[in-house]
Amino acid sequence: MVFTSITFAFFLPVLFILYWAIPKKTRWIVLLAANIIFYMYGGALFILLMLAIALVTWWCARRIELSPDRKKAYLVSSVIVVLGMLGFFKYADFAIGTVSSICGLFSLSFSPAALRLALPLGISFYSFAAIGYVADVYKGRIPAQSSYFRYLAFVSFFPSVLSGPINRAGDIMPQIDEPADFDYDLAAAGLRQMLWGFFKKLIIADTLTLYVDPIFDNVRFYFGMTLIVSTILYTFQIYCDFSGYSDIAIGTAKLLGIRLKDNFKSP
Template identity: 45%
Template sequence: MLFNSIEFLLFLPLVFFLYWSINRDNIRLQNILLLVASYVFYGWWDWRFLGLIFVNSVIDFICGLQIEKSKARKKHFLVFSIISNLGMLGFFKYFNFFINSTVAVLESIGVSPNQTSLQIILPVGISFYTFQTLSYTIDVYNEKIKATKDPIAFFTFVSFFPQLVAGPIERASNLLPQFFTKKLFDYQQASFGMKLILWGLFKKMVIADNCAKIVDPIFDNIDSAAGFELIVGVFLFSFQIYGDFSGYSDIAIGVASLLGFQLMTNFKTPYFSRDIAEFWRRWHISLSTWFRDYVYIPLGGSRVKSSHAIRNIFIVFILSGFWHGANWTFVAWGGLHAIFFIPLFVSKKNRVYTSENQSLVPSINEVFQILLTFCLVSLSWVFFRSDTISDAFNYFYGVLINPFLPHNFSFFGYEIRLLIIIFLILEWMGNGKYNWMERIENNKYRKIIYVLVAFIIVFFGSFTENMDFIYFQF
């Protein structure tokens, strides 16, 4: 069920009405409703996926209890949880990748093995809820949280529909206690949630989907595209993937707010970052902090000698790339970001900037830094978007050898340019400590601005394609 679908337009008000109609003292009944709604939401794609998320929930619920109960054997249950979660993730997401890669290596040395591959359906959002439940058992093991004894609350935590299929990847320490807290309807929280949903739909339907109409034909026809078209395709894909993914996160946080829940911020205007290190503190925050806390720090982080710290950085970025998909292009994307990041780490400049200390009016130096960082990030997106490594290099090659200007210069219309300008202005208003909706909270014209945003969605949003969110494939 897509957030930008008619089905969800009917589903959300029904869940909202039923949820707030239940006696606020009956927390368990509210959780049961959310659990049923979440399974309906998830099963809308394919009911077979429900068995997997159910098994995942059962394993980690039992493991959490046993880790807390059996001090002598708690490590065994943690290992079982990790192997079970990563085993299911590895099978559904990476089985054919490893088979095909092994066959390619053997064929390169003259061996022709019998290849075995399966038509495995990738469950939507498996990477997201797997990491979410893994963090639960690891935190119980490290005694950062207590294991929950309420299976309904835990199963609802795992399958909570607003953030189930594309994040944010919530920590149990933040989200799980909210399923035990009495909810009081808060008009301000619900109002802000509606505004976030509106802004998320703008990002997805107006920016991402309209960019996709230009980006997809360019990436599908690299050889015939002009050099300028290829350059435009790269930059528009940067806006597409940001509008698509951050739009989903905004809608997810907004929907959760309507139900009285608070999810973590997943994006903080990352394209206004002044270096790659700052970019990763502002892009997909729930994933980057997950790898920091559960991979980078356990490996020693930056507290070890420099060569080991650099190794740890490479491991984190390579794993981050591999998390996105079973393709060497994602590994290359992660490795490229590691290469961009390491000079900042070595020169001890990886903590110079934070979004909070960015002024509303940038200096000339900041403008240059922002543009340079955006170009580096966009460069890496070519690998992320390409089907193969060779396709990515062919893309760069096409920029250099293809005729620079296209025969028909109208492919990059004024509408998308105007929409991106409006988008960037609003994003810049939200750059730093507050988002743009918080900045205009006391502005007497704020309602007019929201109506204009809604107007743009209606008249310029993409309704016919009903495109999936990009991160559903991860």
């Protein structure tokens, strides 16, 4: 599911009503369910990788706290496992394709079945958030979360799981574990920030894409001022695309009473 989809336009209001209608102590459960539904909409199997990364980092953080004499080993192990998973899914197809091309230059046979691995949505963002959590426990900044599912609610937090911003566990987990009372001003600010994000993404970035993409797709046919202007416009397109998504994420979190750190404060 993406922020600009029709599905999200129905998903968020339902979650907003349900989240604020139930008692505080059970809100994290509703949030976790919403996170999983949001993420699985883009591919049900991808959730298994997220669950695995969350399980590894949760367990390592617990062992760091329970076995301080071996905490460095658990930290390193968690980093290796998570980065290994991240690297495999991001670069396995590229590596095999490169080896196959090189072998072809020397008339060597190397034709493995194509992996054609789809890149799991948001894997970079939740992987680094999970590693950051283990590092914070290792440094004593935060205690290890005893509940795997409460920790999973942080790792899978849907507003930021696809495109950030990446936030420290120490900033987000307390807000999930101990929800605040409904704040009208915060919710209104969140809605305004969401609308501003949609404007930047849908009106500015997507409009500039219509002009920029055809030029860069056929760059050999364009010269001089056209390339200069398109390069400048491409800069604005990228900025409005990423900052727009960031504003939507931060605004969505505010609707749930959760404050994410600002991103893209200035170009």
